[in-house]
Amino acid sequence: MLNSVIVVDDEASIRTAVEQWLSLSGFSVQLFARAEECLAQLPRHFPGVIISDVRMPGMDGLQLLERVQTDDPDLPVILLTGHGDVPMAVEAMRSGAYDFLEKPFTPQHLLGSLRRALEKRQLVLENRKLHQQADLKSRLEGTxxxxxxxxxxxxxxxxxxxxxxxxxxxxxxxxxxxxxxxxxxxxxxxxxxxxxxxxxxxxxxxxxxxxxxxxxxxxxxxxxxxxxxxxxxxxxxxxxxxxxxxxxxxxxxxxxxxxxxxxxxxxxxxxxxxxxxxxxxxxxxxxxxxxxxxxxxxxxxxxxxxxxxxxxxPLRERREDIPLLFEHFARAAAEKLGRAAPPLSASQLAQLLVHDWPGNVRELANAAERHALGLGSPDLEVAPAGQSLSGQMEAFEAQCLRAALRQHGGEIKAVMEALQLPRRTLNEKMQRHGLVREDFIGRE
The missing domain is CATH 3.40.50.300 (P-loop containing nucleotide triphosphate hydrolases)
Incomplete structure (x- = not known):
């Protein structure tokens, strides 16, 4: 649970009182007499809440709220107001303030508002982190x-x-x-x-x-x-x-x-x-x-x-990645020439899958570029050492299943029709090759 609080008030007595209340309740408190000082030291993605007086010399609480809203609209700001400032504070809440407390206020009232604001802030930061992780994962999958x-x-x-x-x-x-x-x-x-x-x-x-x-x-x-x-x-x-x-x-x-x-x-x-x-x-x-x-x-x-x-x-230990990598390199090479990459025939795909690739991804990229340039495929080993016929057939079958699942976005019925397989047979083959439908949804 977050426990960081910034208190901004030009009255030293109020700063001291609020700090004592919050510290006794387990909060980490940072005090500022001026809004300008708070903004100068406010970290990005501050993991807490700001409590600020409305009327202060220099930048007032409403101006502080506006600046905070510009940089981080989800950062909760609780305003402290005098009796005559209540209409102004209500208007500020419409502009994004989390809450306002009319002076004098009780510690219980302050703590209740603060805990609700911190719960909201924690949810916001957790959601941001999840989105950031999802974005990084997506970018990494493309790299x-x-x-x-x-x-x-x-x-x-x-x-x-x-x-x-x-x-x-x-x-x-x-x-x-x-x-x-x-x-x-x-x-x-x-x-x-x-x-x-x-x-x-x-x-x-x-x-x-x-x-x-x-x-x-x-x-x-x-x-x-x-x-x-x-x-x-x-x-x-x-x-x-x-x-x-x-x-x-x-x-x-x-x-x-x-x-x-x-x-x-x-x-x-x-x-x-x-x-x-x-x-x-x-x-x-x-x-x-x-x-x-x-x-x-x-x-x-x-x-x-x-x-x-x-x-x-090495590439020979992850043969199921070969078609995807080959397609990527071939398409990139073809785009440089302003043309479409020629399709792979079944026999060419089979050759790619059984070749031993001693030069790994670098060798595969070279072969894909030659293919995109229309220079033909390099001489590939048809049966590398240690790769049995059954092993070659298994690799080819896995790739056919993977290609169909990707093409149809994980839609099992469409894959069954494309490969002319009954549901039970398709399920058995997917299980044997470690293929999960959810991994292909949205990838067509």
Whole structure:
């Protein structure tokens, strides 16, 4: 239950009396003598109620109400009025004031009005939070595409971790979308308005690594002309994405560990520390702890980076996402050319579903672009190792069911007619493939 209250009154005796009453009842009270001071310190989405006198020097209570209504029309304002101000207060309630209390008022009357206003405020804030979460979920579904159980779980994890101030380690094969996931962790969290700096550790020569990461002062080494801001300092307040972190030289690992621990860095050739506020998201294909046991990575840094871990499943483990991803990439490529993407035949779809996709999403995107450009499909494995005929048939059947459910918005009768299946058979197949009608409603 919310318990924050702001009291605005130019009379010190009333402020003191109201504070005593409310504090004894368990409320957290903040006092202001002037409305201007209240507005200057009023946080956005204030989780409470404002109680304000009507007649005050400078900005009066009605003007305060008007300003509050402009910024947050759902923030309850209770007005305190003298006898002659009652008609004015009634008019103010029509303009959005929650309640008015005529002086002198009893503590019970004040507490009753305040508790009702706080209940209303709590419902408003909870509703806003639900809408915000629904909006974030919808945006994320359009960014991390897929209907597989693994992708749905990944999206839930990303939404949970995005708002938490913890470092994250992303593990996945080449081409599985590690940078896209890192970008989502940044974009859907409180650092979204700050820089997102991506760095591939394997692409930087060891001799340049320190200067690239930490920057340098003029004359720090031969050729260092002028001061240079490093990637870590540039990302202050935001997120640094270190891809292929296992390739970072051991000497720089020690310096990165110090930055993470102390939230400070030193440019090459400098003696002064610079405070930085960073979130580190690292990505790797191998297990960092195994790399540490082999002497190729610092174990203490591995633990610092792996506060939370996200594992990206390879495409071959989530084949049901292949058609949706292929369609997305093909349509995007076709739109650039101002044309419609050619449809996939059943045999082409079957090939996509049974191919092993060693290059994961990156390879699939390339194949989709070739298809959209009319360059044909690349040579795909028809029967990858470990993929039996029955497994291929199961994958194809699941995709046919999923496509029909999506096309008809989850309408079971329409799916039965389209696939020419009796109700019982369709239900059994949907259950076997983990398909739920509600997941497709409104997706046609």
């Amino acid at each position: 991390l595409l897929g209907m597989s159980h693994g992708l749905q779980q990944l999206r839930r994890q990303v939404l949970e971790l995005a708002s938490l101030p913890v470092n994250v380690l992303i593990r996945g094969e080449t081409g599985s979308g590690k940078e896209r996931v890192a970008r989502c962790l940044h974009d859907f969290g409180p650092r979204a308005g700050k820089p997102f700096v991506a760095l591939n550790c394997a692409a930087i020569p060891e001799s340049l690594f320190e200067a690239e990461l930490f920057g340098h002062e003029s004359g720090a080494f031969t050729g260092a002309q002028g001061k240079r801001i490093g990637k870590l300092e540039y990302a202050n307040g935001g997120t640094v994405f270190l891809d292929e972190i296992e390739s970072m030289p051991l000497a720089q690992q020690a310096k990165l560990l110090r930055v993470i621990q102390e939230q400070k860095l030193e440019r090459l050739g400098a003696n002064q520390s610079i405070a930085v506020d960073l979130r580190i998201i690292a990505a790797t294909k191998p297990d960092l702890l195994e790399e540490a046991r082999a002497g190729r990575f610092r174990e203490d840094l591995a633990y610092r980076l792996n506060v939370a871990e996200l594992r990206l499943a």
